Amino acid sequence: MNTSFIAFAVLAFLAVVLSIEGIYLFWNSRHGPGVKRMDERLRALSAAGNASNEPLSILKKRLLSESPFVTQLLLRVPRIHVLDRQLQQSGLTWSVARFVAYTLLCALGGGVAAMLFGLPAPALVVLAVLCALLPTFVLRRRRNKRVLQxxxxxxxxxxxxxxxxxxxxxxxxxxxxxxxxxxxxxxxxxxxxxxxxxxxxxxxxxxxxxxxxxxxxxxxxxxxxxxxxxxxxxxxxxxxxxxxxxxxxxxxxxxxxxxLSAEGRLSAWVLAALPFVIIAVLTVLSPDYVRVFWTDPAGMQLAGASLTLMLFGILWMRKIVRIHI
The missing domain is CATH 1.20.81 (Receptor-associated Protein)
Structure with a gap:
């Protein structure tokens, strides 16, 4: 066998191994367990603040985002450190900037989906707002689960x-x-x-x-x-x-x-989900029957009033079944 070919194969093998090792070391220096532990400690200090009335340090403010420019924009938002504290309390590794980015991306995805399905402007806005609330829902769910633990x-x-x-x-x-x-x-x-x-x-x-x-x-x-x-x-x-x-x-x-309150909570879930499930089923089985809600002005007003009343009903049922000790 040619000696040059063997030397080339050995050098190629060493180059691949060293490249993989270099990639692993680079990833471990930025996303390894030690870096994650350090980031959690710094985020905890950033979210907690000080027990006294001393101002926050520059290091704690930069933790809102990896970009100084984005950090300056976020610091202008009122009560932004409350959101930072809630993210830390949920146990998520998200920064405030990442949470805002997820919210905007979900809203954009909901708007694009509404445009692809040919929904009118009011339905597009409603769908975009509902999709924008998904990161908040995940945050509250993870926070409540961690608080229970x-x-x-x-x-x-x-x-x-x-x-x-x-x-x-x-x-x-x-x-x-x-x-x-x-x-x-x-x-x-x-x-x-x-x-x-x-x-x-x-x-x-x-x-x-x-x-x-x-x-x-x-x-x-x-x-x-x-x-x-x-x-x-x-x-x-x-x-x-x-x-x-x-x-x-x-x-x-x-x-x-x-x-003892499990039956009431299950009934609340069923009553809250039933109107939306029925509308979804009718949209699939009989689109012409439901299209009046999106095309006729009176139908759109009726749909808006129904959604408002259902929202108040869901909040009222949630208030009833949540018992604090």
Whole structure:
């Protein structure tokens, strides 16, 4: 066999291997696990802000977007940091700029789909608005799911801190133990509190920052109990044990109420979806029968009034079936 061909094959093989290695190293330096952990920590600090009234730093503002120009535009939007905090509370890795981009793309896709189907201008606007709300729906769903996980983990965290205190550990060390032993998402929040304390943030400010990041009322009561105990004294282990028991009893009561109200919630879902399902079926089976809603002016007014009344009915049913404890 030709020696030049063998050398060429070996060099080509080495070039391919080195190219793959270079691509992997480049991807790992930007999207690897270490970079993701660092980005989550920075986003958490950006969303939480400070417990005091100090202004946010430049680093925290840049986290709204990777582009300084887009960041300056987003900072002009009122309450933009509220959206940043909600994104962090949902556990999503989206930035504010990416969320806005997804919203605009969904609205554009809905408008293009309405144009392809030949829908009139009012229907095009309605479809574009509904599609634009899809990222918000995903955000709220992920946030509610994460909040539910945090509520379920909080009694275990309080018991773990209580046992650590009875064993002779300090409170900051107990927070570090919770961050290491408790799974995410609550374990990551306590780990972040422990890191803030190690980096020089006071315990009160670190706990208040966690309250701003985690929208759980029970956690707020937990932090208030700790802060009061630090000022007035008392047996913190016993206090945390009582808080853990109260949270568990409240969750049991909430579970019983959800079981008893399951029929009402299912009825609300059926009543809310039934008009839209019927319109969709009639559009497929008898398009001429439904076309009057989009062509006749009186039909369009009737459709608009019906959609408005259905929207109020859905909100009213949602208010009835949502029971807070």
């Amino acid at each position: 945090l509520e379920r983990q909080l009694p275990d965290a309080a018991d773990l801190i209580s046992r650590a205190l009875r064993a002779g550990h300090s409170f900051p060390a107990a927070l570090g133990m919770v961050g290491e032993e408790l799974p995410k998402p609550l374990g990551g929040e306590f780990a972040l509190v422990f890191d803030e304390i190690n980096y020089g943030v006071s315990l009160n400010d670190a706990l208040l920052n966690m309250v701003n990041r985690v929208p759980v009322e029970d956690l707020r009561y937990f932090v208030i109990a700790v802060l009061i105990q630090r000022e007035a004294g008392g047996n913190l282990a016993e206090i945390l044990g009582c808080i853990s028991g109260i949270i568990r009893e409240r969750m049991k009561l909430l579970g019983k109420i959800r079981v």
